[in-house]
Each structure stands twice: as structure tokens, then as C-alpha cells.
Amino acid sequence: MAVQLKINGHHQVIDADPSTPLLWVLRDHLGMTGTKFGCGIAQCGACTVHVDGMATRSCQVPVESVDGAEITTIEGLSQKGDHPLQKAWVELNVPQCGYCQSGMLMAAAALLKVNPKPTDEDINESVNNICRCGTYSRIKAAIHKAAEASQV
Amino acid sequence: MGKIDLNRRNFLITASAVGGGLTISFAALDSNAATPPMNGPWGVATTNPELTAWLSIAPDNTVTVRSAMTEIGNGAMTQTAMTIAEELNCDWSKVKVEFAPPLRNYKEDNVYSKVGGRTGFFSGRSTNEGNIKGGLQIGASARVRLQTAAAAEWKVALADVIASDGVLTHKASGRSMTYGQIAAKAALVKLDAEPSPKPQSEWTLLGKKSPGKLNNPAIVDGSAIYGMDVRLPGMLYAALKQSPVHGGKLKSYDAEAIKNMPGVVAVVVVDPAKTPGTADRDKVPFGKYGIEDSLAQHAVAVVAEHYWQARKALDALPVTWDDGPGAQWKSTEQIYDAALKALEKTDGKVAAEAGDISVLEKQPKIVEATYLTPYSEHACMEPLNGTALVTPDKVEIWHPSQHAEQAFWVAADEAGVSPDKVVYNQTYVGGGFGRRVFGNDVRMVVAVARQVPGRPVHVIWSREETTRQGRYRPMFAAKMRAGLDKEGRPQAISSRLATSKAPPTIGQTNGLKNTPYLASQIPNVRLEMQDLPFHLMIGPYRGPAYNALAFVTETFIDELAHAAGTNPLDYRLALLASYPDPGWAMCLKEAASKAGWGKSLPKGMGQGIAISNWPGSGKPQSGTTVCTVATVEVSKAGEIKVHSLDVAFDTGRILNKDAVHTELEGGAIFGFNMAMTEEVTVKDGRVVEGNYDQYPIARAGDVPKINIHFGGLTGHDRFGEIGEPPVGTVGPAIGNAIFAATGKRIRTQPFSKVDLSWV
Numbered sequence: 001m002a003v004q005l006k007i008n009g010h011h012q013v014i015d016a017d018p019s020t021p022l023l024w025v026l027r028d029h030l031g032m033t034g035t036k037f038g039c040g041i042a043q044c045g046a047c048t049v050h051v052d053g054m055a056t057r058s059c060q061v062p063v064e065s066v067d068g069a070e071i072t073t074i075e076g077l078s079q080k081g082d083h084p085l086q087k088a089w090v091e092l093n094v095p096q097c098g099y100c101q102s103g104m105l106m107a108a109a110a111l112l113k114v115n116p117k118p119t120d121e122d123i124n125e126s127v128n129n130i131c132r133c134g135t136y137s138r139i140k141a142a143i144h145k146a147a148e149a150s151q152v
Numbered sequence: 153m154g155k156i157d158l159n160r161r162n163f164l165i166t167a168s169a170v171g172g173g174l175t176i177s178f179a180a181l182d183s184n185a186a187t188p189p190m191n192g193p194w195g196v197a198t199t200n201p202e203l204t205a206w207l208s209i210a211p212d213n214t215v216t217v218r219s220a221m222t223e224i225g226n227g228a229m230t231q232t233a234m235t236i237a238e239e240l241n242c243d244w245s246k247v248k249v250e251f252a253p254p255l256r257n258y259k260e261d262n263v264y265s266k267v268g269g270r271t272g273f274f275s276g277r278s279t280n281e282g283n284i285k286g287g288l289q290i291g292a293s294a295r296v297r298l299q300t301a302a303a304a305e306w307k308v309a310l311a312d313v314i315a316s317d318g319v320l321t322h323k324a325s326g327r328s329m330t331y332g333q334i335a336a337k338a339a340l341v342k343l344d345a346e347p348s349p350k351p352q353s354e355w356t357l358l359g360k361k362s363p364g365k366l367n368n369p370a371i372v373d374g375s376a377i378y379g380m381d382v383r384l385p386g387m388l389y390a391a392l393k394q395s396p397v398h399g400g401k402l403k404s405y406d407a408e409a410i411k412n413m414p415g416v417v418a419v420v421v422v423d424p425a426k427t428p429g430t431a432d433r434d435k436v437p438f439g440k441y442g443i444e445d446s447l448a449q450h451a452v453a454v455v456a457e458h459y460w461q462a463r464k465a466l467d468a469l470p471v472t473w474d475d476g477p478g479a480q481w482k483s484t485e486q487i488y489d490a491a492l493k494a495l496e497k498t499d500g501k502v503a504a505e506a507g508d509i510s511v512l513e514k515q516p517k518i519v520e521a522t523y524l525t526p527y528s529e530h531a532c533m534e535p536l537n538g539t540a541l542v543t544p545d546k547v548e549i550w551h552p553s554q555h556a557e558q559a560f561w562v563a564a565d566e567a568g569v570s571p572d573k574v575v576y577n578q579t580y581v582g583g584g585f586g587r588r589v590f591g592n593d594v595r596m597v598v599a600v601a602r603q604v605p606g607r608p609v610h611v612i613w614s615r616e617e618t619t620r621q622g623r624y625r626p627m628f629a630a631k632m633r634a635g636l637d638k639e640g641r642p643q644a645i646s647s648r649l650a651t652s653k654a655p656p657t658i659g660q661t662n663g664l665k666n667t668p669y670l671a672s673q674i675p676n677v678r679l680e681m682q683d684l685p686f687h688l689m690i691g692p693y694r695g696p697a698y699n700a701l702a703f704v705t706e707t708f709i710d711e712l713a714h715a716a717g718t719n720p721l722d723y724r725l726a727l728l729a730s731y732p733d734p735g736w737a738m739c740l741k742e743a744a745s746k747a748g749w750g751k752s753l754p755k756g757m758g759q760g761i762a763i764s765n766w767p768g769s770g771k772p773q774s775g776t777t778v779c780t781v782a783t784v785e786v787s788k789a790g791e792i793k794v795h796s797l798d799v800a801f802d803t804g805r806i807l808n809k810d811a812v813h814t815e816l817e818g819g820a821i822f823g824f825n826m827a828m829t830e831e832v833t834v835k836d837g838r839v840v841e842g843n844y845d846q847y848p849i850a851r852a853g854d855v856p857k858i859n860i861h862f863g864g865l866t867g868h869d870r871f872g873e874i875g876e877p878p879v880g881t882v883g884p885a886i887g888n889a890i891f892a893a894t895g896k897r898i899r900t901q902p903f904s905k906v907d908l909s910w911v
Contacts, residue, residue, distance in 0.1 A: 017414060020460045028389070028459050033381035034374020036582070038533050039615040043844040046533060074374035081373035089372045093364035093810055096818055097225030098371035099378060099533040099582030124853030130844060132533050132583050133225050134821030136852040138814065 003067045007032075008076025018064035022056075023047045025063045026073060034074035034102050038130070045129025048103040048110075049073045055110035055126070074102035077109060084146035085109055092142045096133035103129050108143050117147050201336040203294040205256065205263045207236065213318050213332035215242045218252040220264040220273045221283075222556050223367065224584035226875045227811045228278035230366045234808065235284055238357045239291030239349050242331060243318035249366055251578035254560035258571050265557060270437040273557035275584050279807055279871035288349040294338075296347045298331050301338035352869075362810035367580065379552030379579045382539045384608040388417055390600050391462040392613055394451040394621050397475040397837035398687050401450045406470040410454065413468065415461030420603040422451040422596060428568025436561040438590065441655040445590035445691065446562045449621065453600045455609060463614070478687030479837035487686055487834065488524060491629035494650035495522065500680030503649075504665045507676030512644035515635030519715045521708055523632070524900045525700040527688055527832035528625040529841070531849055534582020536613040536621075538597035542605045546573045547598065550608075552581040554588040562591030566598040585822070586692035587623060590657070616842035623691025624832055626652040628700040630664075632708040640716025641726070644676035645669070649701075652690050653683035662768055663701030663880055668731045669709070671770035687837065694822060695876035698766050700901075702880030703827070703887065706762035707899065710888040720761055720888060721749055733772030735802030739763060739779035739864035742800035746861045747781035753893075756910075757785045757795075760888025766877040776872035777802040779864065780820065782856075782885035786893045790909035794824065794856040794886055800864035803872030809862075812874050817858045819878030825850045827883030829904045 003014045007030070016029050021040075026032045026049070035058060038046030042057040049058045050072040077083050085108050088094075095101045104127060111118055111126040118126070123140050131139070200210040208216045217236050223229040229249045237244055254273060257264040265272035267286035277283065295315050302320040303310040306327055314321045321328040331338075352359075370376035395401060407419040424447055436442040452471055456462035481487055512518070539550040540563070547567040553559035560576040567574070581588060593613075601609035613621065629650040634642045647664060654660055660681065664670060670677050693699060713723035721744050728736045740763055744750075749759060763779040781798040797820050806812045829848050833840045841847040887898040894910040 016458070017460060017464075019464075020458075024458070024460045027381075031383050032374075033377070033383065036378075036533070037380060037535065037612075039844050041615070041843050041845065044533065044849075077373075081369055086372040090364060090368045093362075093368065093814065095225070095365065095368055095371045096227075096814065097533065097581060097583045098367070098376060099580075101371050102374045105372060121853075124851075128851045128853065130533065130849045130851060132531055132585075132822075132849055134818035134850075134855070135814070136821070136855055137817060137858065139852065 003063050005066065005069060005071055007071045008073060014063060016063060019062045022049070022058040022061040022063050022066055022071070026058065032073055032075055036099055036102060038100065043130070044100070045107060046100050046103040048106040048129065050106060050110055053110070053113065055107045074106060077105060083109065084149045085112070085142065088142040088145040088149065092138050092145065094135055094138040094142050096135055100129055100131045104131065104139055108139070112143070112147060112150065116150060118143065201339040203297060203335070203339055204290055205260065206290045207294050209331050209335035211332045213243065213246050213330040215240065215247045215331070217247060217249050219249050220252040220268060220556070221278055222251065222273070222275045222554055222578050222581055224275040224554055224581040226276060226815060227365050227808070228275055230363065231278040231808065231811070232283070232287060233366060234357055234363065235287030236291040238355055239288045240295050241315045241317065244357070244363060246318060247366065251556065254557045254576045255572070255574060257557065273437065273555050274589070275554040275581065276875055277873060279873060284871060289346065292347045292349045293343060296343060297341040298334060298338040300341045300343070301334045302329065305334060305337065358807045359805060362808050364810070376580050378534055378582045379537050379539070379550065380534055380582065380612070382550040382579060382610060384539065384541070387539070387608040387610055388455050388457060388604060389459040389462045390453045390455045390609050390611040391459070391466040392451055392453045392596065392600065392611055392617060393466055393471065394449045394617065395473050396620065397473065397478040398449070398689050399478045400476040401474040402452055403472040403474045405452050410465040410469050413461065413465045415457040416454060416465050417457065418455040418604055419469065420453050420455060420600055422448055422453070422599040424448040424450065427566055427599070430564040430568060430570065433565065437555065437558045438657050441657045442558055442590055443562070443565060444655055445657055446592045446595050448566070448595050448599050451596065453611065455600070455604055459612060475837055481687060481834055481837050483835060484833040487627065488629070491627060491650040491684060492522065492524070494682040494684055495629055495631040495648050497682060500648060500682045502678065503661050503681045504670060504677060504679035507644070509644055509646055509676050509678040511676045512633065512635035512646055515643055516638050517636040517640070517715060518633065519636065519712055520631070520633045521711055521899060523630045523704045523707065525628045525703060526830070526901060527627050528693060528826055528830040529619050529622045529832050529847060530583070530585040530587035530693055531619065531847060532583030532585060532587055535615050535618040536593045537611060538594050539608055539610040540598050540601035541608040542567060542598070542602040546575055548575040548577070549594060549598070550577045550579055551594050551597070552579045552588060553591065553594060554581060554584040555591070558589065559591045559594040562595050563598050566595045567602055585694045586696065589692055592623065619842050619847060620839040622832065623689050625693035625699060626654065626690040628704070630701070630704040632704065634708070634712055636712060636716060640718060642674050642712055645674050646678045648680045648682065650682040650684055652686050652688070654690060658690065658692055659697045661697060661701065662695070662766070663698035663764055664705050666768035666770040667705055667764060668728055668736065669705070673727055673731055688834070695766055695879045698764065698768065698876070698880045699826060702762065702764040703883040703901065706764060706881065706884035707887050710760070710884070710891065711897065724761070724763060731772060735773070735777045735864060735866045735868070736763060738866060739777050739800040739802050742861050742863035743779040743781045743798045746800070746859060747783060747796070747798035749781060756787065756893055757783070758889045758892030759783050760885045760890070760892055762881040762884035762888060764880050766880060773804070773868050774870070776874060776877040777864070778877045778881050780881040780885040782882070782889040784886060784889040784893055786890055786908050786910065788910060790907055792890065792903060792908055796857040796859060797824065797882060797885065798859045798861060799878060800861045801877065802864045802866050803874060804866060804868040804870035806865065807871055813860050815874045816860045816878045819875065820858050820882055821850060821855050823879040823882030824855060826879065827886055827901050827903055829902050831902050831905065
């Protein structure tokens with residue numbers, strides 16, 4: 001069965017088992033490895049992408065369920081890695097091992113779209129992915145910094 | 153002065169070098185499956201003129217540093233570049249890092265590991281003395297060779313050629329050129345004598361600036377390649393299942409049942425007895441114990457064209473196991489009971505003894521307490537995985553290891569080839585914490601891939617498999633007994649420990665035997681150990697043994713303070729009053745004053761303090777001392793909220809303030825999670841917890857405010873490590889704070905499973 005997706009602005013026809021999670025379609029069938037596999041049960045958020053603008057944990061999304069959807073991955077968050085969040089992430093030296101960070105960035109980007117000036121509590125609620133290295137305070141600081149930069 | 157070396161050896165070395173760089177490129181995807189040396193999925197290693205095996209400079213002035221240390225998130229790779237750049241005087245914005253290839257190290261007389269020794273390729277210790285001295289020398293030598301080549305080119309005196317920001321300048325004639333313009337000629341310069349690096353007081357980068365990690369841009373745009381992200385032409389995927397009871401064997405499986413499922417290529421069995429082994433096992437970085445720590449487990453794997461096909465087929469594969477002796481451990485309680493029972497035995501091996509322990513029973517006050525800490529799992533964000541291509545001529549590996557040279561040797565051992573046939577490509581590592589040191593993961597990868605020769609096989613452990621096949625922080629039981637004199641000072645301490653039998657590569661007494669208390673400040677000491685035959689596999693976990701025994705020691709000291717009727721801060725200061733390392737008292741005072749120690753708090757709130765040292769040689773002014781003050785609130789129903797952790801530390805000096813800050817903060821959160829919630833449990837020999845729903849890791853909203861303070865730094869001439877030290881003192885600080893808040897003494901972890909309700 002072929003599924004049609006629009007990924008980072010490009011139309012893609014996917015020939016895969018329809019039950020394949022969107023995560024593995026991206027990583028394995030399309031070779032887009034920025035979206036990470038962490039847990040497979042939508043707990044950790046490393047696999048977060050935007051599906052029609054909504055932050056979605058792609059490891060629990062069968063590809064057939066998103067036929068025709070618009071998907072944005074970390075590779076498509078900005079043209080040159082210069083989304084205000086990406087810039088703030090580098091300026092504040094947020095990542096440690098970095099494995100969870102693309103999921104964090106995608107969750108944060110979705111939050112800023114609906115809530116341009118989030119509080120710490122808003123972040124706790126919406127960017128509740130797991131970072132085993134413990135970079136949470138820098139993630140919060142970077143989201144606030146990007147929020148300010150975007151409002152100027 | 154130097155001269156031009158015409159034998160061009162450096163260029164020949166460049167041409168034969170192997171290994172992966174960090175430049176992101178998918179060029180390899182278009183190339184043939186038989187990848188040429190130097191190709192990694194992330195691009196081709198530089199072929200620019202080499203000044204040494206550690207360093208090359210391109211015509212565009214890009215400086216490429218090769219780091220033997222792998223990058224697990226602690227910034228070791230960036231630190232390596234900083235150290236070299238301090239002496240090289242290059243343009244930091246043009247510095248890149250590649251991973252040094254273990255094969256080249258093997259072929260060229262340990263060209264990399266001779267600097268760092270057996271931890272030369274390890275992910276930590278980037279600031280130890282050998283690595284700092286080695287890096288500075290590499291930078292200084294390269295700079296002088298660049299200056300020498302420029303002096304020859306311009307026919308001027310070497311002393312008149314200034315090297316700064318990647319540019320060589322001759323002031324009198326107004327001439328200048330970049331390092332890149334002269335690098336090829338500088339590569340031929342041979343120095344008669346090695347130049348001396350400048351004194352620390354003249355450093356301009358180390359300790360002065362805090363550059364962020366060089367790989368941050370690749371992380372935030374998703375292009376950084378972790379082991380999980382390796383994609384090779386013709387690559388197959390394997391899903392793996394190991395004996396659910398550690399040490400068990402595969403009894404039967406039915407490959408016929410799944411062979412027609414879509415994409416399935418093969419079902420393969422891993423049998424540890426079939427490991428061919430390589431010669432020279434004693435040359436493995438951790439010696440024969442390093443091999444023992446990496447041995448294979450019985451397993452079955454399904455290999456398929458796509459991962460999801462492999463995973464579905466593995467789930468459908470009928471498998472039965474012979475559980476073996478591990479099945480005797482029906483529950484975690486049975487394990488804990490056995491450990492507690494062992495504490496009553498008197499035939500343990502003596503791990504430390506000083507003075508006369510019979511003094512203990514003659515003291516006016518005796519304090520005794522028993523502690524228990526559980527098995528814990530590293531829970532790295534990147535599940536275990538790796539990729540191998542086995543052909544008759546070579547074994548090529550792409551792997552997220554914490555120790556590339558160890559992984560290289562284990563790969564040779566499992567493939568049964570001489571190490572000169574192993575091309576090892578290091579990737580980024582999605583969390584290490586000790587889990588990926590000894591190479592048991594790369595061994596399983598090779599064990600699977602060598603049964604599907606000719607095609608690269610990417611082996612992935614599911615999260616559940618990763619968790620249940622851990623090499624856990626071992627459980628510890630400890631019985632502490634002290635005799636206090638009439639002033640309340642301990643004149644003698646005896647201790648009995650019971651824990652899993654461990655090889656010497658894993659510390660068993662860190663945080664107890666090597667503390668100032670037991671090592672020197674308390675005159676009469678006896679420490680006994682009981683090794684227990686538990687089946688769960690164990691390994692190093694961020695601060696091995698120290699992560700448990702700092703809790704035991706610092707809770708017990710707190711109990712002694714209470715028994716003596718003394719404030720726990722003052723009690724520690726008094727115990728350490730004669731200890732010839734001012735860092736301990738400085739850290740205690742710094743953390744306490746910044747946390748507002750002694751301030752009046754409402755009922756149900758309290759503060760606790762703990763201090764220790766990692767790696768703790770037992771000698772003053774060594775390692776890293778860390779003190780943590782926890783401020784907690786416990787509701788009457790027993791719900792605990794940790795408001796803040798104030799952390800002070802003494803590494804002697806620091807090289808990158810921001811890097812130290814973030815490691816301390818992350819380490820404190822790691823220690824927080826470990827003490828509060830982590831416990832691996834067993835049912836019928838099997839590990840119960842599989843995924844993050846059963847083994848919770850703190851999220852943004854769960855963690856306390858972490859305050860990092862720099863006032864404990866003594867300025868002593870050392871650069872102590874920073875990744876492991878902050879983990880140990882968090883648990884006892886929180887436990888001692890709970891006691892202050894509620895009067896309930898907590899002697900077991902995790903705290904979330906202890907009834908903390910109070911009236």
C-alpha cells in the first residue's frame with residue numbers, strides 16, 4: 001500500500017507496511033535520521049514531529065493513519081538551522097549528548113506557535129520529553145530566549 | 153630551530169589513515185557497498201596536510217583535531233580541541249573535530265593511546281594531567297613547525313614570526329599568511345627539540361573562555377550521526393532478543409513460522425561458546441577483565457530489509473529459553489534478604505583495616521545502621537545498537553561506544569580476526585553513563601552480523617530489550633557500626649558490605665573506603681566485603697559504587713551527628729578539621745551558606761547536607777570533591793518535594809566554566825532521579841521494568857532548582873573530572889533533609905517507595 005505524505009514541503013509516496021510507525025518510515029524508508037527512536041511507546045518524545053502543525057510522537061503513529069498529512073521534521077524546522085530556537089539552543093549550549101534535542105526542539109516549536117510567550121509551567125506541560133542528561137533548565141532558558149527574539 | 157624532513161612520511165601516513173570524520177555528508181549513500189577506508193556515513197575523513205596524527209590544517213585554514221576520546225555529551229571532544237588550540241593559537245571558529253581511528257592507533261605504535269593510556273579512547277577524563285599535557289604539547293609543536301616553515305619561506309628569523317589567530321606574521325616586513333597556506337610545508341618540518349608549552353598563567357583560552365560544544369549546530373539541525381543513524385548501502389536491520397533471565401540459554405525457536413513474513417532475510421542465533429576470540433586478549437585496554445565484561449549472551453535475532461519488518465517478525469517468532477540458575481531469584485525481596493543475611497556473616501574478605509577495631513565496643517555510645525540500595529539502569533536515550541559489515545578481508549564497524557579502542561578489540565575478538573582487519577568508525581553517543589564502556593553491545597552486533605556476511609547489519613535493541621539486558625548499578629547492602637567517644641566523635645567504624653561479585657574493573661568500595669573518614673581521619677577502621685552470586689549482570693554506572701556508598705557513608709555520618717547532638721554541618725567540619733585538603737571545608741561552607749543553612753523552616757521542611765569525592769583516591773587534593781545541600785518539603789501524607797539542590801565543588805581548577813556548570817547540573821539531576829525513583833526489580837529471574845512507563849526518568853516539571861556554586865574551588869593545580877562526582881551526594885543530602893523535616897531516617901533507595909508520612 002502506498003501512502004502519500006508531504007514532508008518538509010516535499011511530496012513523498014511511501015511504499016511500506018501500512019502499520020509501520022511514521023518514525024520508522026522517516027528513519028528507515030526515507031533515511032531522515034534527525035527524528036530519533038527512544039522508547040517506541042510515546043513516552044520519551046525523542047521522535048516528536050509536527051503532523052499538520054501539531055507536536056506528535058511519531059513512534060506510535062501508523063503511517064496509514066497520516067495519509068495525506070503535512071509532516072515537519074527537525075530537518076525541515078528551518079532552512080539553515082537558524083530557527084530562533086535552534087539559535088538559542090546553540091547560544092546557551094543546551095545539548096549534552098544531544099539525542100533527545102531534536103524532539104525537544106520540535107515540541108518547543110509547536111508550543112511557541114500557539115503560545116508565543118510561554119511560562120515555565122507551560123513548558124513543563126508541553127515540552128515534557130525526557131532528557132537523561134538533565135538539560136531541562138537550559139531548555140527552558142532557550143525557549144524563553146527564542147520567545148523574546150521572535151517578539152522583537 | 154627545525155629542518156625540513158624530506159622523507160614525506162607524514163603524507164604517507166595520511167594516505168593510509170582510516171576512520172570517520174564529523175563532516176555531515178550522505179556521499180557514502182551513493183557509493184558502493186564495499187566502502188573504501190576513511191568513508192563513514194557522516195563523510196570522509198580529512199586528507200589535508202597532517203602536522204601530527206592528531207592534527208591537520210586545510211588550505212582554507214580549517215584546523216581538524218582528532219579526538220581519541222568519544223563524545224557522550226560531556227564535551228570531551230571539544231575539550232580536546234580546546235587544549236590543543238591553547239598552544240596552537242589557531243582561529244577557534246575554524247576548528248573541527250574528528251574521532252581518532254583505533255586501527256591507526258594499533259598500526260602506529262599507540263600514537264593516540266600513549267597520551268591517555270588505557271583511558272585514552274574513553275569518553276571521560278579529558279581534563280586529566282596526561283591529556284592536558286599531551287594536548288598542549290601537540291599544539292605547541294605544531295605551532296612552532298608552522299612558524300619554522302614560515303621563517304624558511306620568508307628567510308627571516310624564527311623568533312620574528314608571530315603565530316596568532318591562525319595567522320603567521322613577520323612584523324618588520326609586514327608579511328603575513330594563514331596557517332593553511334603554509335601547512336603542507338610545515339608538515340615536513342622536523343624539530344630538533346620539542347618546544348615547551350607556556351605557563352598556565354599565560355593561557356588565554358583554557359580557564360578564560362567557555363566555548364560551547366563544537367557539535368551543537370549538528371545536534372540542533374538533526375544532522376549529527378549517532379550509532380542509531382548509520383545508513384549504509386545495502387544495509388539490513390536486525391531486531392534482537394536475549395535470554396530474559398540473565399545467563400539463560402536458548403532452548404528452541406521456530407524460524408519456519410516467520411520465514412515468509414515480509415522482508416525477513418535470516419534468523420540468527422548468538423551462542424557465547426562460538427565466540428572465536430582473537431590473540432592478544434591482554435592488549436585490550438581493560439585487559440582480560442575487559443574481555444570478560446564484554447562476553448556475549450545467548451540470543452536470537454531476526455534480520456530483515458527494514459527495521460519494522462525485523463521487529464514484527466521477532467515478536468512473532470516462537471522462542472523458548474532455558475532460564476538457568478538465575479531463575480532461582482524469584483523476587484527482588486529474595487535478593488535483598490540474601491544480601492541482608494550476608495551482612496551477618498563474619499567471614500568476609502577484609503577490604504580495609506587500620507588501628508584496633510576492638511576500640512569500637514569500648515566507646516560510651518554505639519551507633520549501628522543498615523542500608524540498602526537497589527539495582528539501577530542507565531536508561532540512555534539512545535537504545536543500544538550498532539552496525540557491522542563482515543567480509544572475508546575485513547570487519548567494518550560503525551558504533552556509539554564510550555571507549556572506541558575497547559570496542560575495536562572486542563569486535564576483533566568476536567569476529568576472530570587480527571585487529572589490523574578491523575576498521576572501526578566511532579559515531580556520536582546518545583548517552584553513556586558507563587553503559588557503553590566494555591563493548592558487550594558491539595560484541596552482540598558483530599556476533600549477529602558475521603552470520604550475514606557481505607551486507608552491513610544494523611542491530612537495534614528495543615527499549616525494553618535495552619532496559620532488561622542492562623549492566624546495572626549493582627545493589628549494595630551495608631551495615632555500619634561506630635563507637636563514639638564522650639565528645640561524640642567516632643573513634644572506630646566497622647563496616648560490612650554485601651554486593652554482587654564484580655571484576656576489578658568495577659570499583660566496589662568507592663565512596664566509603666576512600667573517604668577521609670575511613671582512609672585517615674578515624675583511627676580504628678575495619679571494612680569487610682561479601683561477594684554475592686546474584687545473576688543480574690552489572691557494570692559501571694555513573695560513579696561506580698560511589699553512587700551507592702556515598703549515600704551509605706553520608707547518611708551514617710549524619711546519624712552520628714544526630715547521636716552526638718551536633719549540627720550535621722559542624723560535625724563534618726570537626727571530623728575534617730585535620731584533613732590536609734581545604735577543599736572539603738570550603739565546599740561544605742560554600743554550599744551551606746548559599747543554601748541558607750540553619751535558616752528557620754516551617755514544619756515539614758528541612759535541609760540536609762552531604763559531601764564526598766570522586767574518584768576518591770583517599771588522598772587529599774585529588775579528584776573532585778562535591779557537597780550538596782538539599783532543601784525539601786514532605787507533606788504529612790508523605791509526598792516529597794525537593795525544592796532545591798545547592799552544589800559546591802572542588803576540582804582544583806577549571807578549564808571551561810560553562811561545561812563544568814552544565815555537567816554539575818545534569819549530574820545532580822541524575823543523582824536526584826537515582827535516589828528518588830530508580831529501581832530495577834526481578835520476578836522469576838526476569839527483569840520487570842521494560843520502558844520509561846515502568847522506569848520513570850524525571851522530566852522538566854519534576855526536577856528541583858539546581859544552584860551551582862563556584863566558591864569551593866581551591867585553585868589547587870589539578871583539573872578534576874566533573875561527570876561522575878555530582879551524582880553521589882544528592883541522595884544522602886535529600887535523605888538527611890527528609891530526616892530534618894520529618895524525623896524519619898531513610899536508609900533505603902529509592903525514596904519514592906519509602907513511607908514518608910508523618911504526624
